Amino acid sequence: MSFAKPLSLRPNPAAAPIGTAMVLAAGLGKRMRPLTATRPKPLVEVAGKPLLDHVLDRLRDAGIGRVVVNVHYLADALEAHLKRKASDLDIRISDERGLLLETGGGVARALPLIPDERFLIANSDNLWVDGPVDAISLLADRWDDATMDALLLLVPLARANCHSGLGDFHMDANGRIARRRPSKVAPFVYTGIQLVSKRLFTDLPEGPFGFMLLWERAMAAGRAFGLVHQGLWFDVGTPPAIGRTEALLGRT
Numbered sequence: 001m002s003f004a005k006p007l008s009l010r011p012n013p014a015a016a017p018i019g020t021a022m023v024l025a026a027g028l029g030k031r032m033r034p035l036t037a038t039r040p041k042p043l044v045e046v047a048g049k050p051l052l053d054h055v056l057d058r059l060r061d062a063g064i065g066r067v068v069v070n071v072h073y074l075a076d077a078l079e080a081h082l083k084r085k086a087s088d089l090d091i092r093i094s095d096e097r098g099l100l101l102e103t104g105g106g107v108a109r110a111l112p113l114i115p116d117e118r119f120l121i122a123n124s125d126n127l128w129v130d131g132p133v134d135a136i137s138l139l140a141d142r143w144d145d146a147t148m149d150a151l152l153l154l155v156p157l158a159r160a161n162c163h164s165g166l167g168d169f170h171m172d173a174n175g176r177i178a179r180r181r182p183s184k185v186a187p188f189v190y191t192g193i194q195l196v197s198k199r200l201f202t203d204l205p206e207g208p209f210g211f212m213l214l215w216e217r218a219m220a221a222g223r224a225f226g227l228v229h230q231g232l233w234f235d236v237g238t239p240p241a242i243g244r245t246e247a248l249l250g251r252t
Helices: 051-061 074-084 100-115 137-144 209-220 239-250
Strands: 020-024 066-071 090-095 118-124 124-130 150-156 169-171 176-177 189-199 224-226 231-236
Touching: 020 051, 020 100, 051 074, 051 118, 051 124, 051 137, 066 124, 074 090, 074 231, 090 100, 100 150, 100 209, 124 189, 137 150, 137 224, 150 169, 150 209, 169 189, 176 209, 176 224, 189 231, 209 224, 231 239
Parallel strands: 020 066, 020 118, 066 090, 150 224
Antiparallel strands: 118 189, 124 231, 150 189, 169 176
């Protein structure tokens, strides 16, 4: 598979650094019950530390110092954890205690806290291990502001550990993505990590909405792209997935 911009396994020093990341941490964690009865899902531990801390470590490794975190369910616990464990980062809280806004609505609500025109978004409930080069650096290298509004990190369905879905996207030879058709299988799974432009957030609906609304607009305009993750990825969405993830990590 070829790309309009050739991929390298070394980060491009000329690529603009990513200054801000938003971590989505406001979900109810229903699939992770009963573990989320008394703690938010981002604080469920996998391989010795909370899922949220795994994400924050990857952001530190990539040199990102400003992190926006949205909160809703058991928000006080999340804020207290961030004060204890992330004092080295510029943490900005987007408070959704009054209304859970879903993925797209949550980021839209947080935009005033994000000074950059291009920024990273990461789910707090997926765990990834970088390949030869960290995934965030590869996203920054691949980004082309002239042609992209969204660049999604994808993993082949065959390598989507602990994931039970049918895939999310198709991808053409230039990296443009298309949504999986109903009842069909798609070869790539969205990892929960993406680089986006604020251009994606125009003419927004009121209230909660998911990212698919924004991606579909970008796909229709030919401005939604994918990048294949070079390392490991785990969908840690249920209690049984924790043990499977830890077992697979123990073999690496």
